[in-house]
Amino acid sequence: MGQVDLKKIEHAVTLILEAIGEDPSREGLLDTPKRVAKMYEEVFSGLNEDPAEHFKTIFGEKHEELVLVKDISFFSMCEHHLVPFFGQAHVAYIPKGGKVTGLSKLARAVEAVAKRPQLQERITSSIADSIVHSLEPYGVMVVVEAEHMCMTMRGVKKPGAKTVTSAVRGVFLKDEAARAEVLSLIKR
Amino acid sequence: MGQVDLKKIEHAVTLILEAIGEDPSREGLLDTPKRVAKMYEEVFSGLNEDPAEHFKTIFGEKHEELVLVKDISFFSMCEHHLVPFFGQAHVAYIPKGGKVTGLSKLARAVEAVAKRPQLQERITSSIADSIVHSLEPYGVMVVVEAEHMCMTMRGVKKPGAKTVTSAVRGVFLKDEAARAEVLSLIKR
Ligand SMILES: Nc1nc2c([nH]c(=O)n2[C@@H]2O[C@H](COP(=O)(O)OP(=O)(O)OP(=O)(O)O)[C@@H](O)[C@H]2O)c(=O)[nH]1
Ligand SMILES: Nc1nc2c([nH]c(=O)n2[C@@H]2O[C@H](COP(=O)(O)OP(=O)(O)OP(=O)(O)O)[C@@H](O)[C@H]2O)c(=O)[nH]1
Numbered sequence: 050m051g052q053v054d055l056k057k058i059e060h061a062v063t064l065i066l067e068a069i070g071e072d073p074s075r076e077g078l079l080d081t082p083k084r085v086a087k088m089y090e091e092v093f094s095g096l097n098e099d100p101a102e103h104f105k106t107i108f109g110e111k112h113e114e115l116v117l118v119k120d121i122s123f124f125s126m127c128e129h130h131l132v133p134f135f136g137q138a139h140v141a142y143i144p145k146g147g148k149v150t151g152l153s154k155l156a157r158a159v160e161a162v163a164k165r166p167q168l169q170e171r172i173t174s175s176i177a178d179s180i181v182h183s184l185e186p187y188g189v190m191v192v193v194e195a196e197h198m199c200m201t202m203r204g205v206k207k208p209g210a211k212t213v214t215s216a217v218r219g220v221f222l223k224d225e226a227a228r229a230e231v232l233s234l235i236k237r
Numbered sequence: 238m239g240q241v242d243l244k245k246i247e248h249a250v251t252l253i254l255e256a257i258g259e260d261p262s263r264e265g266l267l268d269t270p271k272r273v274a275k276m277y278e279e280v281f282s283g284l285n286e287d288p289a290e291h292f293k294t295i296f297g298e299k300h301e302e303l304v305l306v307k308d309i310s311f312f313s314m315c316e317h318h319l320v321p322f323f324g325q326a327h328v329a330y331i332p333k334g335g336k337v338t339g340l341s342k343l344a345r346a347v348e349a350v351a352k353r354p355q356l357q358e359r360i361t362s363s364i365a366d367s368i369v370h371s372l373e374p375y376g377v378m379v380v381v382e383a384e385h386m387c388m389t390m391r392g393v394k395k396p397g398a399k400t401v402t403s404a405v406r407g408v409f410l411k412d413e414a415a416r417a418e419v420l421s422l423i424k425r
Contacts, residue, residue, distance in 0.1 A: 055256075081354075
């Protein structure tokens with residue numbers, strides 16, 4: 050936050066309203082530039098946030114088995130069309146050497162990477178990588194399922210189409226059974 | 238279409254990317270201004286379209302009972318935040334004097350009014366009014382159910398919240414039983 054130039058966005062939104070043939074001075078649109086600027090400040094607030102900063106909270110807990118936080122709802126903005134895409138992220142890891150983080154921190158990391166112009170693939174891999182770097186666990190697996198408004202409301206127009214992406218690190222790479230277990234826990 | 242100033246939108250989108258602290262020249266964003274401009278041309282293509290023009294197709298069919306086209310999916314853009322809202326429209330009317338229109342024309346009218354910066358209430362009443370003016374039926378009832386991304390992804394953040402609006406004209410105004418019948422047919 051704080052680094053967003055609200056006035057510049059307001060000006061740009063007025064240009065867009067003019068360009069589509071609207072009247073920016075009609076009552077319903079009078080405050081639109083201000084609202085859109087405030088909204089962009091909010092939905093792009095993760096742009097300068099490092100997801101890894103949330104993993105500073107580490108408990109020296111000797112749990113070296115699966116931790117899965119599933120169904121983390123997120124909303125992001127497609128960097129190609131600046132329209133929303135949204136769905137659920139599922140984050141699994143196997144801690145090593147007592148490096149267990151707070152559960153909410155996994156959700157905060159998802160939020161941090163979602164709140165910027167994004168690709169679903171990049172959300173998925175950057176969450177996995179920041180966990181690898183911060184917690185140095187035995188393994189990490191991130192699955193993201195999302196609906197892209199740019200595919201439903203325009204262009205190819207396929208409402209209901211879902212995109213699923215995954216990122217796999219560490220022991221999950223070689224351990225097919227462990228991957229299958231996570232996928233089945235996500236589905237339940 | 239045709240009246241949208243694509244270059245002006247492209248310029249505005251570049252301003253927005255700069256204003257949020259992004260680098261418009263990074264690879265993923267290079268074509269974003271062009272894509273957004275093309276997208277706005279598409280999603281705002283109903284701006285100069287009169288929904289009533291679709292009701293010129295009239296069959297002299299002597300059916301003076303209920304016609305309901307339900308579950309017409311639509312996507313629109315909230316005029317306050319320029320983010321999508323979407324859902325289903327249900328359009329019912331009772332034709333008079335053989336003024337029966339094509340079923341797809343009811344869906345086309347929904348599309349025409351949805352493809353502009355909108356309020357859900359205005360979508361609902363303008364569909365009803367254009368049917369009244371074009372077909373002069375015994376009655377019209379329009380129900381719209383939608384989810385507003387401006388209420389789910391930002392601000393008050395209530396994913397799943399649905400807004401329902403209705404517009405009632407003619408005989409439906411005094412006939413409670415007829416209204417109840419339409420609502421029950423929509424629900425089935
Ligand atoms: N891999 C990937 N592709 C994405 C994401 N978001 C997104 O818009 N895309 C895709 O980016 C591509 C952009 O293609 P394009 O440069 O031809 O732009 P366009 O708007 O004309 O494409 P379209 O009309 O097919 O959507 C589209 O295929 C779109 O579906 C994402 O998160 N991951
Ligand atoms: N009646 C109605 N209200 C709408 C529609 N679309 C839409 O954004 N609104 C509402 O318009 C209002 C705009 O309020 P505001 O000027 O305080 O703007 P804001 O972004 O700060 O409001 P918010 O953060 O509460 O959403 C919000 O309450 C929003 O929910 C609509 O189609 N019909």
